[in-house]
Amino acid sequence: MQETITVDLVEVSSFKALAVRTGMTPDKSGTRFAWSKLAEHVPLDDARLAGKPAAYVFIPQQQWNKQVDTLWVGLEVREFGAVPDGIEKLAINGGLCASARVLGDEAHMWRVYETMFSWLEQSKDYELDQRDGIFGMETVPLEPLNALTIPYKDIETFNFTMLYPVRRKAESR
Template sequence: MNIEIVERPELKAAVLQIPRDGRLVRDAWAQVSARLKHHPGVADREHGYVFIPEWQWSTEVTTLWVGMVVDHFEGLPSELQQITIPAKRYAKLTVRGNRTHMEEAYGALFGWFEQGPYERDVRDGSFGYEMNRLQPVNPFEIPADDIDYFDYDIYAPIKDETEL
């Protein structure tokens, strides 16, 4: 599996925070996309984002933030939370395949960090994210128990050398 190191610009997102559960992810996506359907500030309508609180990896990831990237926070529906992910360096891995492939991809990413020389940024407040392609098939419209093909990019934050 090909893991590359990429620099990503700051992201602003309109999100809903939910417990980690595939059905709730889909419900949250439906709510966010409905509320932002005609909002002019949406910066990316080609992807749906799931933000992962990296600090929870030490025990278990129990919370996710689901949403869309926006240019600005002005005029967003009050029901949506606002998060800003700072510009950062990430380990990027593309997942395209069935559930087994997805699990292998996450295993490969964890192994990659274990081998070094990079350290995953799991400090409080650090977010990784999954950038899900919405075309040709929107994965958020397939029930969590039924989906068996995944097409998204994982962005796992890397600690800067000055933070080690």
């Protein structure tokens, strides 16, 4: 059976997030450590939380043209309120995003990344918006299973949506 991976253009609203910064680690434990710290200070019953239960992994988009080394793991909030030490406030710009869905094993996940970046490279109209302060996002559902509580090596099914801000090529000139 042929696997179909599609990249769509979707509009994302701007929002606020409380997040924990982390680095890339060889064993991919950085996001799990950041999630643990975030959940300790911003529990899932926190009145500030907005939207459906999902975590975000935020990627500064200018990193895509070199090496991704800094990420944030966050939760969408209606308001920042009191922010504990080690938690950062992020204002996420809304706008047009290239989006692709990952639901499968690790090999499938890497094929989706490859498809996304091939689409961006080949698009006549759009390019990744790599201006300072622009974050790409990967949304991770927290139900029925929160993958950020499972060691990366133990994940059998990767389940998240890529949302990478794009802009018309003419806008960058």
